[in-house]
Amino acid sequence: MSRASVEEMIADADAADEAAFVDDLDTPVLKQRFEADNEFIFLDEFLPVETTTRFQARIPELAEAVHRNYIPRHKKGGSVSRYALDELAPEIPALYRNPRFIAWLERMTGETLQVCPESDPHAYALYFYTEPGDHIGWHFDTSYYAGKRYTLLLGVVDESSAQLEFELFKNDENRETVGDARNLRPGAMCLFNGDEVWHRITPLGDNERRISLTFEYVTDTHMSGWQRFVSNMKDSIAYFGFKQVFKRDQR
Numbered sequence: 551m552s553r554a555s556v557e558e559m560i561a562d563a564d565a566a567d568e569a570a571f572v573d574d575l576d577t578p579v580l581k582q583r584f585e586a587d588n589e590f591i592f593l594d595e596f597l598p599v600e601t602t603t604r605f606q607a608r609i610p611e612l613a614e615a616v617h618r619n620y621i622p623r624h625k626k627g628g629s630v631s632r633y634a635l636d637e638l639a640p641e642i643p644a645l646y647r648n649p650r651f652i653a654w655l656e657r658m659t660g661e662t663l664q665v666c667p668e669s670d671p672h673a674y675a676l677y678f679y680t681e682p683g684d685h686i687g688w689h690f691d692t693s694y695y696a697g698k699r700y701t702l703l704l705g706v707v708d709e710s711s712a713q714l715e716f717e718l719f720k721n722d723e724n725r726e727t728v729g730d731a732r733n734l735r736p737g738a739m740c741l742f743n744g745d746e747v748w749h750r751i752t753p754l755g756d757n758e759r760r761i762s763l764t765f766e767y768v769t770d771t772h773m774s775g776w777q778r779f780v781s782n783m784k785d786s787i788a789y790f791g792f793k794q795v796f797k798r799d800q801r
């Protein structure tokens with residue numbers, strides 16, 4: 551085989567890689583911003599349109615797998631767990647596990663990252679905000695793992711006025727808190743250290759719809775028995791329901 555055709559084959563394989571787009575990002579600059587902003591970055595344009603479109607095409611089927619929750623004064627909305635995504639939208643777990651994608655996140659965070667174990671229903675999930683007032687109150691994405699937890703949010707559908715509001719440097723006594731709010735439009739992303747960035751989603755208005763995708767990566771997949779129990783209770787009550795969470799925790 552000629553050298554040219556080998557190079558063409560490599561180029562084709564690269565183009566076929568769903569995460570090839572990360573090579574076009576100015577990672578050193580983005581990493582600097584991420585570090586300067588308390589391990590937080592928001593980008594309005596991140597996922598290629600084709601990828602977002604592929605995810606959007608799964609929404610009608612996924613809508614049947616939505617589990618809705620209402621926790622007075624904290625959260626109202628729907629969620630689809632990783633187990634439903636494994637069955638109904640395999641391109642989502644494929645991106646979550648894509649080695650090139652993870653390598654990019656490792657460059658950004660400066661950490662060796664692991665995907666969450668099979669038993670974690672929240673490793674990747676979709677959030678459906680579909681009824682007026684759907685929201686989630688101020689919180690950290692606390693790590694129940696032995697190490698750090700990074701959250702990646704990806705905008706899938708956003709026909710809404712609901713915003714991701716965030717406060718940086720919340721845990722830093724020596725710095726003023728910096729707050730802002732953004733709409734997570736289709737293709738947008740937000741990457742942050744869950745234990746550092748205080749955030750919420752403001753209530754959905756009438757006739758609005760917002761669907762976001764979350765990926766969770768950790769620096770250590772170990773979780774103590776007690777932390778696992780707390781994490782499972784939180785996922786059952788606030789997100790996916792007991793059936794989805796505890797059925798799967800037997801593995």
Ligand SMILES: O=C(O)CCC(=O)C(=O)O
Nearest residue numbers: 677686691703734751762
């Ligand atoms: O809907 C989102 O974009 C984020 C929701 C969130 O912060 C959470 O469920 O922890």
Ligand SMILES: [Fe+2]
Nearest residue numbers: 689690691749
């Ligand atoms: Fe969160």
